[in-house]
Amino acid sequence: MEKAIQVKGLQKSFKDIEVLKGVDFEVEKGSIFALLGANGAGKTTIIKILATLLKFDSGTAVVNGFNVTLKPGNVRQSISLTGQFAAVDEILTGRENLIMIAKLRHLKNSRQVADDLLNRFGLTDAADRRVSTYSGGMRRKLDIAMSLIGKPKLIFLDEPTNGLDPEARIEVWKTVKELAGGGTTVFLTTQHLEEAEQLADRIAILHEGRIIVSGTLTELKKLFPPAKVEYVEKQPSLEEIFLAIIGTGAPTRQAVWGEKKEEK
Amino acid sequence: MEAIKKHFLNDMGVMLGRSMRHIFRSMDTIITVAITPIALMLLFVYVFGGAIQTGTDNYVNYLLPGILLIAIASGIAYTAYRLFMDMQSGIFERFHSMPIARSAALWGHVLTSLVSNAISVAVIILVALIMGFRSSAGVLSWLVVAGILVLFTLALTWIAAIAGLSAKSVDGAGAFSYPLIFLPFISSAFVPTETMPSVVRAFAENQPVTSIVESIRALLAGQPVGNDIWIALAWCLGILIVAYLFAMRAYKRKAA
Numbered sequence: 001m002e003k004a005i006q007v008k009g010l011q012k013s014f015k016d017i018e019v020l021k022g023v024d025f026e027v028e029k030g031s032i033f034a035l036l037g038a039n040g041a042g043k044t045t046i047i048k049i050l051a052t053l054l055k056f057d058s059g060t061a062v063v064n065g066f067n068v069t070l071k072p073g074n075v076r077q078s079i080s081l082t083g084q085f086a087a088v089d090e091i092l093t094g095r096e097n098l099i100m101i102a103k104l105r106h107l108k109n110s111r112q113v114a115d116d117l118l119n120r121f122g123l124t125d126a127a128d129r130r131v132s133t134y135s136g137g138m139r140r141k142l143d144i145a146m147s148l149i150g151k152p153k154l155i156f157l158d159e160p161t162n163g164l165d166p167e168a169r170i171e172v173w174k175t176v177k178e179l180a181g182g183g184t185t186v187f188l189t190t191q192h193l194e195e196a197e198q199l200a201d202r203i204a205i206l207h208e209g210r211i212i213v214s215g216t217l218t219e220l221k222k223l224f225p226p227a228k229v230e231y232v233e234k235q236p237s238l239e240e241i242f243l244a245i246i247g248t249g250a251p252t253r254q255a256v257w258g259e260k261k262e263e264k
Numbered sequence: 265m266e267a268i269k270k271h272f273l274n275d276m277g278v279m280l281g282r283s284m285r286h287i288f289r290s291m292d293t294i295i296t297v298a299i300t301p302i303a304l305m306l307l308f309v310y311v312f313g314g315a316i317q318t319g320t321d322n323y324v325n326y327l328l329p330g331i332l333l334i335a336i337a338s339g340i341a342y343t344a345y346r347l348f349m350d351m352q353s354g355i356f357e358r359f360h361s362m363p364i365a366r367s368a369a370l371w372g373h374v375l376t377s378l379v380s381n382a383i384s385v386a387v388i389i390l391v392a393l394i395m396g397f398r399s400s401a402g403v404l405s406w407l408v409v410a411g412i413l414v415l416f417t418l419a420l421t422w423i424a425a426i427a428g429l430s431a432k433s434v435d436g437a438g439a440f441s442y443p444l445i446f447l448p449f450i451s452s453a454f455v456p457t458e459t460m461p462s463v464v465r466a467f468a469e470n471q472p473v474t475s476i477v478e479s480i481r482a483l484l485a486g487q488p489v490g491n492d493i494w495i496a497l498a499w500c501l502g503i504l505i506v507a508y509l510f511a512m513r514a515y516k517r518k519a520a
Contacts, residue, residue, distance in 0.1 A: 080362075
């Protein structure tokens with residue numbers, strides 16, 4: 001299978017601090033790849049390197065077949081970055097933000113592209129409001145929508161659900177699944193194990209500058225002692241209570257992820 | 265790469281459109297860059313002006329060049345602010361990870377500074393005309409005045425870029441402009457330097473603003489400009505080049 005990302009022996013230091021000490025991994029085209037790690041593990045550093053924003057000290061990084069160091073222009077053509085903090089223009093409206101990016105991607109029908117995305121992300125009603133009035137979830141949705149313009153083959157999502165309420169988080173998860181369903185490769189970072197478990201085809205754990213484990217969820221589970229059967233009374237979590245109470249439109253996790261679980 | 269070069273102007277245009285929207289949607293910016301200089305002009309002409317002896321009977325004519333410089337100096341503070349906010353918010357990272365010329369994001373701010381300052385200068389000249397400003401200058405003189413103002417704006421804009429790119433806080437990004445706004449007061453912009461104490465006078469006569477003000481004033485009055493214009497141009501170009509080099513260094517460091 002073709003690779004969307006190939007990273008070998010990636011090293012990066014900031015002054016005296018060695019952040020990446022030789023990172024190796026590969027991401028299959030069209031898959032969802034989750035990079036898991038604690039705060040400060042170097043997840044964002046990896047994303048910035050792959051998105052051509054940061055130089056590295058040694059190793060190689062190839063994105064969509066283009067070497068990041070030698071062909072940064074081609075890499076930028078084929079990717080989109082959704083950074084850790086929503087990179088949206090607060091003073092512009094949602095529609096203006098989308099049109100701006102469409103114009104920068106040199107699309108002819110920027111207005112139509114914007115309308116389609118507003119519709120797809122349920123932002124049509126808020127389209128002509130300034131982004132400064134948006135909620136965190138709406139901002140993130142707009143942020144992701146902006147990343148989809150120009151149909152990049154690979155999308156980087158740096159902690160996409162950080163700071164979102166449970167409802168918005170489920171929305172983002174749904175979007176990510178749809179993206180991958182449409183053939184886009186998704187590379188995401190997260191600190192939440194659950195997020196990786198729900199979304200990712202493959203998971204890699206970054207710890208102290210190296211990938212210490214990588215594989216499918218099933219493979220990772222095999223690394224640990226076999227499951228034991230224990231009787232535990234299952235109280236509903238506060239999240240489940242919250243979603244059940246407000247729950248009219250919000251899909252439950254089961255409804256969203258049921259399909260995926262069956263595949264496995 | 266060819267495609268990126270081809271689109272450079274288009275991309276800068278998009279960036280310009282974006283920050284012009286920022287300006288017109290910010291009451292604060294409009295008040296600072298146009299209304300405050302106009303208020304200052306009204307204050308000096310109708311309150312202090314009667315008591316100021318400049319040797320001309322039309323004080324608006326005397327005052328206008330200095331007011332224009334103050335307007336530009338307060339205008340470029342917002343360039344620093346907008347640049348700083350872009351660096352903070354992560355939108356620069358988005359632009360930099362897109363297939364556009366990297367410098368388009370920075371040059372967009374420079375272009376915005378030129379356009380927005382040109383607008384506020386035009387508005388102020390219009391108000392000055394209503395207040396009795398008259399000029400016997402011909403087209404060529406006006407073009408020279410415009411040229412000096414563009415150079416002055418560019419020089420200050422690149423200083424603003426250094427501040428915007430290297431500041432640690434919003435306040436820091438704007439603070440550098442206060443001395444720049446204050447500089448015209450210690451020059452021949454409002455009063456002739458002859459009445460100042462010798463130390464102040466020496467400073468006033470040898471700092472950039474005085475030569476720029478004197479050149480513009482002479483050009484607008486249709487008088488010979490003498491050496492002032494060369495000193496003014498040397499100051500503007502000198503500051504422009506040094507500030508540009510430092511700003512580019514700061515930019516490369518941030519966007520490695």
